[in-house]
Structure formats: C-alpha cells, structure tokens
Amino acid sequence: MRVEVDQELCISCGTCIDACPEVFEWNDDD
Template sequence: MAIVFVDSDLCIGCGLCTEICPEVFEMGDDGQAHVINEDECSELDCCAEASDSCPTEAIKFE
C-alpha cells in the first residue's frame, strides 16, 4: 500500500489539502501540512484529491 507524505521542501503552507481532506492532513506549528492519519488515505477519495490539488505537488506517495 502506498504511504502518503508531504515533501517539506515543496509545501508552501497554503492549507488547501487540510481543507480538502482534514481527516488526513493538518497544518503544523511550522506552517506546513503534515499527515496525521496515513492509514485513512487509501480509504478516502479526498486524499488523492488533495494530492492532485496541491499547487506545488508536495503531496507524494511512496
């Protein structure tokens, strides 16, 4: 199963992913998005949608 993560070199902290899929992404004190629930990503369409919508393509899967 693919593991979702946010590339901190690319994230500009726009917050879009946390609006699209708050079950998986949360803004951290560092101003960047973080994955809070990677297990949910494969279950939720919004996770892939957030990845597709990220303006800097910072949401990746490995």
C-alpha cells in the same frame, strides 16, 4: 495508507487540509 508532504515543495497554503482534513493538519513544529 501513509501520506507524507514534501516540506521542500509545500507552500503552506492549506489546500490539502481543506480538501482532506481527516488526513492533514497543521504542524506548528515546522
């Protein structure tokens, strides 16, 4: 499965990382 985050809608609160850390991680480039 491929998961993508719409950067225009992301508010960088980290909820996705808390909910599913094996899928999501912080990207320091953006």
